[in-house]
Amino acid sequence: FFLGQYQRAIEFHQQHGDIAREIGDRGGEAKSLGSLGNAYQSLGQYQRAIEFHQQSLDIKREIGDRGGEAKSLGNLGNAYQSLGQYQRAIEFHQQHGDIAREIGDRGGEAKSLGSLGNAYQSLGQYQRAIEFHQQSLDIKREIGDRGGEAKSLGSLGIAYARLKQYGKAINLQEKSLAIKCELGDRHGEAQSLQSLAQLYQACGRVKEGFAAGQAATLIFQELNLPLEAWTLPRWIKSFVKFAQQGKWQLVICFVAGFFAFPFLLTLLLTLTLWRFTFGRFRR
Known part of the structure; x- marks a missing residue:
């Protein structure tokens, strides 16, 4: 899946589900269905992804897996967001957050807040998006989730860029990049460099934008990922x-x-x- 070989990932998840059903492992079956949903979402087949996430959610509710239920709700929110149904996505992310707080899952709560930030950002409500991303960032710092911290910093950077506060956006993206470099997250590093390339260009810092963009491209080449796994806008793909x-x-x-x-x-x-x-x- 992380190599972008989604069809091969689907084959393994299907085998996982077949065995889980054979031995009566309902939890394993639900997990395989959720993984299939994520794979189909990465392929852009959002309706099919929703079907798998809904089946996964139904099983998790049946067996009383509250943590798994929260995760499936978040996955459904992401799928509906990809379809542009932002209000429906917000409802699912809110349900995800409610359950996460109920069971004391601080990481899940932070994730739901970040997802809400993304949804409101898609609606053009950037200040509200910033509030959610900041809350998510605070929790991630509290629990020591460095990778999540980097992601929240990047999301905040994007929100401030939409408000044309480029100086603040660049500062946040540079902080996100520094953490990703520290963690050895090469894929995330390339994502941050891409964002910085666009921000530098918007500020007229063409040479820095050129360098950041070239560095991002070289990392993607180094990772040898297929096109589907590149974090590029759809129009470029x-x-x-x-x-x-x-x-x-x-x-x-x-x-x-x-x-x-x-x-x-x-x-x-x-x-x-x-x-x-x-x-x-x-x-």
């Missing part, structure tokens, strides 16, 4: 998939990027296209 169809498609994508987007985004797009297409043409 669509460009890449189109460019992979042939040389003329590659030329069209480059020209479109050159005329439609600022210099830095054109560069990042070109580097991405190079990574996924040039090798096959050279061969």
Whole structure:
């Protein structure tokens, strides 16, 4: 799953579920269904993901697994958020948080607050999003969740960027990057560098933006992850998939990027296209 090989992950999760059903392990069956939901969500098949998460939730409620129930509610919230149904997503995240507080799961509570922040950010309510991300950050610092702290700092950075408070956004993203480097989270490091590349560009710091964007691309190349696992906007992934169809498609994508987007985004797009297409043409 973390290598972006979602179809292979699905095969293993299905085998997990088959054995769990065979031996009557309802908890294991629920877990496999939740994992299938996450895999299908990563493939962009959100309705199918919702079906699996709902089945997982039903079993967890049946066997009285309150912690698992909270997790499934959070997963459903994420799936509905991906569909753009933000109010429904908020309802699920609130239920997740309520159960987490009830059972004393501080990590789950922090996660639900962060998810609420993401949902309100998608609704354009950036100040409210900041409040939730800050609460999530406070809990993560309290429980010593360094990886979660880095994630919350990055989310706060994105929210402040939407408010065009670029100085504050850059400061938060740099703090997030420092923690990810400390933890050896190379994938997360690349994500932070991508965010910083866009922020530097927005501030007119073109050279720093170029360096951050190039560093992010090099890390993704180093990790050798498939395109689906790259944390790139969907429009770039669509460009890449189109460019992979042939040389003329590659030329069209480059020209479109050159005329439609600022210099830095054109560069990042070109580097991405190079990574996924040039090798096959050279061969």
